Amino acid sequence: QKEVEQDPGPLSVPEGAIVSLNCTYSNSAFQYFMWYRQYSRKGPELLMYTYSSGNKEDGRFTAQVDKSSKYISLFIRDSQPSDSATYLCAMGGGGFKTIFGAGTRLFVKA
């Protein structure tokens, strides 16, 4: 079993839809959780970083962490074609090794 499970998609939605991206994990030692967005031929860009259970909002993006269920989510409201990218969840437990999910490819159709 992988430490972090993420559906690779692809996920295709119409413009304006609410997008829900999810990851599950097995290691209780993970303490902090991140979402990265990666456009084609670019490096991953840090979107959200959270250290605790609960919700964190930034503009159209909301990150949700449920440590009891070992489940994290990223919601994108009013999705735009420019949101089309690969979204990587990532987590760490202290130390240098960040564990990444496989990445979900998202396509937002105009």
Add this chain to the structure above:
Amino acid sequence: DTEVTQTPKHLVMGMTNKKSLKCEQHMGHRAMYWYKQKAKKPPELMFVYSYEKLSINESVPSRFSPECPNSSLLNLHLHALQPEDSALYLCASSQDGGGNSPLHFGNGTRLTVT
């Protein structure tokens, strides 16, 4: 543009060549990383420098040789690479020298080994 700058953006090299990848950050971050990313895969950790000292080498073949000349710079020296080493090489930095802070990535060097 990111705050982690990588050069060159693209590199094509033969198996007998020697080349170097460069990375620079001016955010005052204390840890710097090299990752390798193959198409449609997540980044894979290669090396970590913390306070300019090599902290982690993920059993990377010796044809990859990292160097950290100072707290802002990170190099990756390449020698006698194989075609399967073709990938996107990403540099990252994190604020905490102990690794307990998120990674900030550059846009990578796309390497092709012929």
